[in-house]
Amino acid sequence: MVAGLQQGSRRSLRLGQDMEFADYKPYTPGDSLRDLDWKVYGRSDRLVVRRYQAETEMAATILLDASGDLASTPEKFQQAQLLCATLAWFLHTEREPVGLAIGAGEGALQNWIPPRSGAAHASRILHGIAAVKAHGKAGLSDWLTGIGDRLRPRSLLLIVGDFAEEPGSWSKALDALARRRVDLRAFQLYDRREAELDFAQPLRFFSPEGGDRLPLDPIAQRPLFQQEVAHFFEEVDEAVRSRKGHRYLVEARADLVPILSRFIRGAP
Amino acid sequence: MTFSLLAPAVLALGLLALGPIFAHLTRRQPTEMQPFGLMFLLERMKRRVERRRRLHDLLLLLLRILVVLLLVAAATRPELRMPESAVSFGGTGRVVVLLDNSLSMDQRKDSSSLLSLARADAAATLRALPEGVQVALITAGGVPALVSGLGLDHELTAALVEEQPQTALGTDLRGAFQIARELLGEEPGEILVYTDEAGPGTLERCAEDLAWLQERGSAILPRIFAPAVRRNIVPIAAEYGDGMEGGTVAVKLLNYGPDAREVAATVALPDGSPITVFLELPAAGEQPGLAEGRITVPRQVAGGVATLSVEDPDLPLDNHYYFHLPRIGASRVLVVDGEPGSTPTTSEVYFLERALAPFQGAGVAVDVVAPSGISTLDPQRHRVAFVANVGDPGLVAGALVNFVREGGGLFLSMGRNISPARYNSTLGSILPAELLPAERLLSSDDLPGARLALPDSNHALFRPFERSGIEGFGRVRLWSAIGLSPYNESNTVTTLLRATSGQPALVSLQVGNGRVVLWTSSIDRDWSNLPLQSIYVPFIQRLTSWMGGDVGGAVERSSGEAGSPLRIPVRRNTEAEVTGPDGHFQEVSRELDALSFTPTQPGAYALVAAGGPPLAWAAVNVPLAETDVRSSTSLQQAQLSSLPDRLQRKISLTPYLLAAVLPVLLGAALLGGRRVA
Known part of the structure; x- marks a missing residue:
């Protein structure tokens, strides 16, 4: 999967800020017109595209939400682990320093591996991802606050989780990251069955993180709940986008390639 | 309009309405657990719809209860009954106006009598009828009468309606309906009934005739006239x-x-x-x-x-x-003293005077004269004459006989001076029996003389003593008394008092309009102890009142009701007429010893002989039942009770209730389908 992804442009991991000119290449259809050098065209009557190179190396940190809710369906947490591992390996192959933070349990980061390069470091990260078990209550706001102090400015933060908390509770923590000019990529995981309330009979629903049980007829409530879910997805997207980040919706059973492809291309 | 349930017992099934309530309160909750990663979204949604859900559930519960109640109500087979006329007015071509002109129609409404309002309405209705419709008029006041048979002259019948007088008589709607039955025969007609529906039982008595008429297709169309508030x-x-x-x-x-x-x-x-x-x-x-x-x-x-x-x-x-009011109070009395004594207590009439006027001028006015003063006896002035121990009545006999025959009361008391032969010869025509020589009365106990037996307290003379005092007569003792030859008790001759030994003591004889009362002993203490008894004064006063007044006198008193036949007894061969309250002679039916007539107006009726005082009075009043102006029932109800099925429109509500169940059920189903968390 990573090999396929490497055909994309590494440059696109950055949003164009703090990039340095490298050289020209002939224009080919599909290149961005924004990168055409019109001065060269005026002087030489040739269409060329400018190419850039990152000024500094890009340190990336992956934050994995391993709270209890991620394990409400096995597929969801497995997808989260797989996504984290793929991202870590991809960044390693791009020779980018990569770190790992695992959030599980309210207000605590269970694991923290600072960003570094190297195969041994990458292997350590992958082992960390594979070893984690989802448990405890979520506390995204605390995690973000805790991790923000450790990130270098202008680094890349990849959040993999369900964001299943009131956006108002964690969105302010993103502001602190934005002020440190941290690039944000949010991978919001969800299980389609849960999002569509796809259950055939009345059930007593409960959160693996604890709390009250709620008897419910899913058939009767499905339309209303789907509206609620759609609204929630929009809230998360808005919260991330307003901090100049990207949010990617990841279904628990979906193929990750298109999502990662968009990630690498810098597409939202 | 009435409402009834044909199967009221089914109402018990109304308890089924508790079913939805019970189900609502005990609805089953799911037990299977499901871990869910988006619980905070479920709770957010729950908070949002909580209020709407409660309203929804309540509405759903009410709809379900309503469905059950509607089904139960339908099962009770409810029915609405409304009055309905069998025939519409004018449809049969024969219209009978039945006008109640009884006493109660004199009630006032807006200062007009009900009868005048009814007459105006009936006349206008008759005049408005199309030509060719036959009309008739029957009155129901007093004796029902067919005033005008079926005819085509509406104007004439309307004029007759307007002429019908107010009567003081009772209502006989039943009789009027019977006339209508005879008039209409087997053919249908419309009977316009102008009445105030007053009086207990007035309409209930008509049920049979109403049914008869309705069965033949006739319509009873009430035109009720009544004051805003019935009071009288x-x-x-x-x-x-x-x-x-x-x-x-x-x-x-x-x-x-x-x-x-x-x-x-x-x-x-x-x-x-x-x-x-x-x-x-x-x-x-x-x-x-x-x-x-x-x-x-x-x-x-x-x-x-x-x-x-x-x-x-x-x-x-x-x-x-x-x-009737009897003559009350003092009557002028002439006392003829047959033996003035040397002292007051030996005077024949000393005790009599005290008894008649005990309060110096109050009570009876007494004139005392010797036998020679009998010429002062004036039938116009004196009501009663006491003749006490007058030895030879020859001088006064003529005056006494005339006095009695003109209606006066004559009291004769005996004594030592009495000559039975002279009495028999001069006053024989007014004596209850032939007088015999005086005899001593034997005692049946240790005291002298014979005791008086207690009189009949039911007799008008002694009725005032009925409650107390009558035993006082038992203490009166007679030592001597004039004997009487045997006589027969009759309507005219009555023995009022008798000694326990059997001798008559007080005997009354009716003579013409007058009366003679014979006391066979003396009125002083000579032959009896009567003047010394406590009963003496009240007895003499009562005797005077009875003889001189109208209580037991000659004038007959009758009472009756307007509209009901009245019979006044008269002596044979008496030429007399009856005058009404207006002074006019009444049409009477003469029998051997009575006159009969039917008074139509309340008031005083007098039986008068030519040139003489009234021989009898009759007090006639309005029928008491007619004065009860309250309405106990209505003509409409009377018709319903007589033929309940004919004049009722029945509407079964069951189909409507069942029809109502469907939309309610549908609503409940729709609401149930749109379930809220």
């Missing part, structure tokens, strides 16, 4: 309470109205002088309000028919009640 005050009784020196008139008034009222009740004496009292009348409930009172009359009142009146504008015709 009526005097129903007045009775003179007997007494020594006059007394009181006990009066009774009834109030049929819903309000308590105070009214002035006035007794007009036969000479016209009024005496008024005010009475508080309670409001009528199920029973009319009754007020009783007493009106004191003067000591001296001429006898005759008196009137008890009230001022009641609601039904003026029954404001007067007529009753």
Whole structure:
């Protein structure tokens, strides 16, 4: 999967800020017109595209939400682990320093591996991802606050989780990251069955993180709940986008390639 | 309009309505657990729809209960019954106007009598009928009458309607309906009934005739005239309470109205002088309000028919009640003293005078004369003459006989001076029996003389002593008495007192309009101890009142109701006429010893012989039942009770209820389908 992804442009991991000119290449259809050098065209009557190179190396940190809710369906947490591992390996192959933070349990980061390069470091990260078990209550706001102090400015933060908390509770923590000019990529995981309330009979629903049980007829409530879910997805997207980040919706059973492809291309 | 349930027992199934409530309260909750990663979204949604869900559930519960109740109600087979006329007006071509012109139609509405309003309406209705419709007129006041048979002249019948007088008579709607039956025969017609529906039982009695008419297709079309509030005050009784020196008139008034009222009740004496009292009348409930009172009359009142009146504008015709008032109080009495004594106590009439006028001028006015003064006996002035121990009545016999025959009362008392032979020869025509020589009466105990047996307290003379005092007669003892030859008791000859030994002591003889009372002993202490007994004074006064007044006298008294036949006894061969309250002669039916007639107006009726005083009085009043202006039922109800199925429209509500179940059920289903968390 990573090999396929490497055909994309590494440059696109950055949003164009703090990039340095490298050289020209002939224009080919599909290149961005924004990168055409019109001065060269005026002087030489040739269409060329400018190419850039990152000024500094890009340190990336992956934050994995391993709270209890991620394990409400096995597929969801497995997808989260797989996504984290793929991202870590991809960044390693791009020779980018990569770190790992695992959030599980309210207000605590269970694991923290600072960003570094190297195969041994990458292997350590992958082992960390594979070893984690989802448990405890979520506390995204605390995690973000805790991790923000450790990130270098202008680094890349990849959040993999369900964001299943009131956006108002964690969105302010993103502001602190934005002020440190941290690039944000949010991978919001969800299980389609849960999002569509796809259950055939009345059930007593409960959160693996604890709390009250709620008897419910899913058939009767499905339309209303789907509206609620759609609204929630929009809230998360808005919260991330307003901090100049990207949010990617990841279904628990979906193929990750298109999502990662968009990630690498810098597409939202 | 009435409502009824054909299967009311099914109402018990209404308990099924508790089913939805029970189900609502105990609805089953799911038990299977499901871990869910988006619980905070579920809770957010729950908070949002919580209020709407409660409303939804309540509405759903109500709809379900309503479905059950509608089904139960439908199962009870409810039915609505509404009155409905069988035939519409004018449809049969034969219209009978039945006009109630009884007393109660004199009630007032907007200052007009109900009858005048009814007449105007009936006349206008008749004039508005299309040509070719036959019309007839029947009245129901008193004796029902067919005034005009079926005919085509609407104007004539309308004019006859307008001429119908107000009567003081009762209502006979049944009789009027029977005339209508005969008139219509087997063919249908429309009977316009103008009535006030007043009086207990007036309409209930018509049920059979109503049914008969309706079965033949006739329509009874009520035209009810009634005041806004039915009220009436009526005097129903007045009775003179007997007494020594006059007394009181006990009066009774009834109030049929819903309000308590105070009214002035006035007794007009036969000479016209009024005496008024005010009475508080309670409001009528199920029973009319009754007020009783007493009106004191003067000591001296001429006898005759008196009137008890009230001022009641609601039904003026029954404001007067007529009753008999006897001659009351002092009568001028002539005492003929046959043996003036040397001392007062030995005088024959000493005790008599004291008894007649014990209060120096009050009570009876007494003239005492010797036998030679008999010429002062004046039938116009004296009501009673006492002839005490007059030895030879020859000088006074003629005057006494005439006095008695003209209606006077003659009391004869015996004594030592009496010559039975002279009495028999001169006064034989007015003696109850031939006098025999005096005899001593034997004692049956240790005391001298014979004791008087107790008299019959039911006799008018002794009725005042009925409650107390009658035993006083048993203490009177007679030593001597004039004997009487055997005589037969009859309507004219009555033995009023008798000694325990059997001898007659007081014998009465009716002579013409007068009366002779013979006391076989002496009225002083010579032959008896009567003057010394406590019974003496009241007895002499009562005797005077009875002989001189109208209580037991010759004048006949009758009472009756307007519209009902009245029979007045008269002596054979008496040429007499009956005059009504208006002074006009009444049409009478003559029998051997009575006159019969049917009075049509309340008031005083007199039986008069040419040139003489009244021989009899009749007090005629309005029918009491007619004064009850309350309506116990309606003509419509009477028709319904007589033929309930014919005049009712029945509407079964079951289909409507079942039809209502469907939309409610649908609504419940739709609401149930749109379930909220």
